[in-house]
Amino acid sequence: MSTVQFELELERLLQRSDKVFYDLPVAQLVERALVRKEGILTSSGAFQATTGQYTGRSPKDKFIVHERSIQKNIEWGKVNQPISSAHFERLYSKVLHYLSKKGELFVRHGYVGADKKNNVSLRIINELAWHNLFARQLFIRPSEEELSTFLPEFTIISAPGFSADPVHDGTNSEAFVIISFEKKTVLIGGTEYAGEMKKSIFSVMNYLLPDQNVLPMHCSANVGEEGDVALFFGLSGTGKTTLSADPYRNLIGDDEHGWSTTGVFNIEGGCYAKCINLSPEKEPQIYRALRFGSVLENVVVDEKTREANYGNTFYTENTRAAYPIESIPNAINPSISGHPSTIIFLTADAFGVLPPISKLTKEQAMYHFLSGYTSKLAGTERGVTKPEATFSTCFGAPFLPLPPYRYASMLGQKISEHNVDVFLVNTGWSGGPYGVGKRMDLAYTRAMVRAALQGELNTVETTRDPVFGLHIPAHCPGVPDELLQPMKTWKNKEDYKEKALLLAQKFQTNFEQFYSVSLAVKNSGPNI
Missing domain, CATH: 3.90.228.20 (Phosphoenolpyruvate Carboxykinase; domain 3)
Known part of the structure; x- marks a missing residue:
């Protein structure tokens, strides 16, 4: 499949879907997530969701497409597992067909890299509204002016409700996180753990930045x-x-x-903090950041009071909180220094x-x-x-x-x-x-x-x-x-x-x- 055909297939999905929501603000994303019963609001205003079987990254399910242009550069092995272009393209078509049957899709645009000389523009396509909220808070948010001329360099497609068939799809389980550097696409399925979006793009940046002397x-x-x-x-x-x-x-x-050659810059626009045993005494800045618009992953919440119990490990010890970096009072913006x-x-x-x-x-x-x-x-x-x-x-x-x-x-x-x-x-x-x-x-x-x-x-x-x-x-x-x-x-x-x-x-x-x-x-x- 050529790159042009690859992109046309995605454009057809976005054009024929019943409802595609682009760059929704926080309040509307929270509303959609609540209507769709993807999670609940806590007493602090944070949105809480659970991720089912996968409460952390799944390293055995991460792959890089074995493509001619990059095959000699990659350190292949247990960390960077190869998957064939044929398997990737078939999975891609299956995922897009699956998403075409969904009533709603959520699309977001953002950047990674606070230094504009070394950033990458992203398009994130989500099956879940709360995943799109996560992406909004973790990646760098474009201005209205930037959105008017926005051209994505990499696309993340996240379909957690789609399960792969390892026998036919070349994966190790129903879950997969696949990076194609030639098609400039990250394909994620079978897992609701939102951190896969963040870390897969970090892997992309770990490949791209050294060639820019970063x-x-x-x-x-x-x-x-x-x-x-x-x-x-x-x-x-x-x-x-x-x-x-x-x-x-x-x-x-x-x-x-x-x-870089000029100093240090943040790759992200938000924070993804572990919040097991979080308390206002030990980590007051993070505790206060978990308000409306932030996302809590697998944090136990009291059914009646809706208060978060950060000490409870019922779902996992890897409880997480996602929030924009400006929620931290002494964070610098833009996140660039010497x-x-x-x-x-x-x-x-x-x-x-x-x-x-x-x-x-x-x-x-x-x-x-x-x-x-x-x-x-x-x-x-x-x-x-x-x-x-x-x-x-x-x-x-x-x-x-x-x-x-x-x-x-x-x-x-x-x-x-x-x-x-x-x-x-x-x-x-x-x-x-x-x-x-x-x-x-x-x-x-x-x-x-x-x-x-x-x-x-x-x-x-x-x-x-x-x-x-x-x-x-x-x-x-x-x-x-x-x-x-x-x-x-x-x-x-x-x-x-x-x-x-x-x-x-x-x-x-x-x-x-x-x-x-x-x-x-x-x-x-x-x-x-």
């Missing part, structure tokens, strides 16, 4: 009064959202960014052996960026009875279509160009492993991050960790000196050495996959 990053970002930009990388549970939400600094974005002066890598080390803060060389930064380490704790998944090391390349492995070293080398180059300070911060355990030691005090972690951002650790004497090679500050304002050296916090020093060597071996085993990296980067990891 480093795509799975991180949060904020900026101080002096224009000093900080980036926070970290996997789930490391404190990325908590530590980047600073009342004395302005928010650039909470999850996805690009680093080059970073500080990068923070966050890890929650349940082995209790990594220092609470250490300064990294450029090569160490590239090593830990490629590693993307944190710990999976006991009880978080069935069968996990003790802490397990987990690694996610570049702190975002599921969204990287290109070979990982391409992103890491770009990071190293930008660190050198802009003289960026890089720190590894352990928000995990001290004085022993999980179950023996204790979690790092948040007040101490905040003090260490504050000192790093203010440059107070740049002139402090450091000692080199004998196993991990990390440069540990001897002093940090507001933090006891003995806490900075992890071995000193353990009662049994031999137990510490045993755990440190165990984690070091896991780092080395994981890093064997990066056989093409330079010797300088390879030698910047743990030394056994």
Whole structure:
């Protein structure tokens, strides 16, 4: 099927459908969603929906179409699974036929990339009104003037009510998320989890931006009064959202960014925050953002009072809230700033052996960026009875279509160009492993991050960790000196050495996959 035929088929769908709603405002989308019984309103005015079987991303159901123009560029494997053009085109026709039978469709236009020199225009076609509301809040909203001349570069088609047949459609289940770079289309079906729209487009940007000399990053970002930009990388549970939400600094974005030749920009126009155990005391800005127009996914709501119970995990622990970035009072608009002066890598080390803060060389930064380490704790998944090391390349492995070293080398180059300070911060355990030691005090972690951002650790004497090679500050304002050296916090020093060597071996085993990296980067990891 040619690209022209492909687009004509979609245009015919939009022309023959009974009701196609274009770029509805928030109030009308909420009205349609309520009339269609897609969810309910909570006492705060937020719209709540549940997503059925799929309460999170489905990585085994994500595919990239194996097309001639891109096949040599993609890092094919478990993350980037190939699907044939023939399978994709048949599924596309099936989905469009399915949508043609629906009484209503919802179409939205938006952008990704706050920097207009590096943005991509989107058309989002939804079966569900609340999914279109989600897209309205998460992507960047065009002005009326921009809409009058809007030309979409990529199209998302989301049909959660359509189920694939794995035998005939080349999928692994009834669910699918398929990216075609030649047809510039993302096709989603079989899952109601709205985050698939957001993350599939992030994967698209991870493919497109490096060719524009822009480093795509799975991180949060904020900026101080002096224009000093900080980036926070970290996997789930490391404190990325908590530590980047600073009342004395302005928010650039909470999850996805690009680093161009002129500085950092937010890829999105909204936030998609985890809200398990959300409270006005711990995260007041997010709590107050969950008002009319925001979307709550799989949050338990009291049937009578309509009050959200953020501590209830009946549907999932992965409860989510989507809201526009301007709902955060200290967010900057447009979400663009200068080059970073500080990068923070966050890890929650349940082995209790990594220092609470250490300064990294450029090569160490590239090593830990490629590693993307944190710990999976006991009880978080069935069968996990003790802490397990987990690694996610570049702190975002599921969204990287290109070979990982391409992103890491770009990071190293930008660190050198802009003289960026890089720190590894352990928000995990001290004085022993999980179950023996204790979690790092948040007040101490905040003090260490504050000192790093203010440059107070740049002139402090450091000692080199004998196993991990990390440069540990001897002093940090507001933090006891003995806490900075992890071995000193353990009662049994031999137990510490045993755990440190165990984690070091896991780092080395994981890093064997990066056989093409330079010797300088390879030698910047743990030394056994």
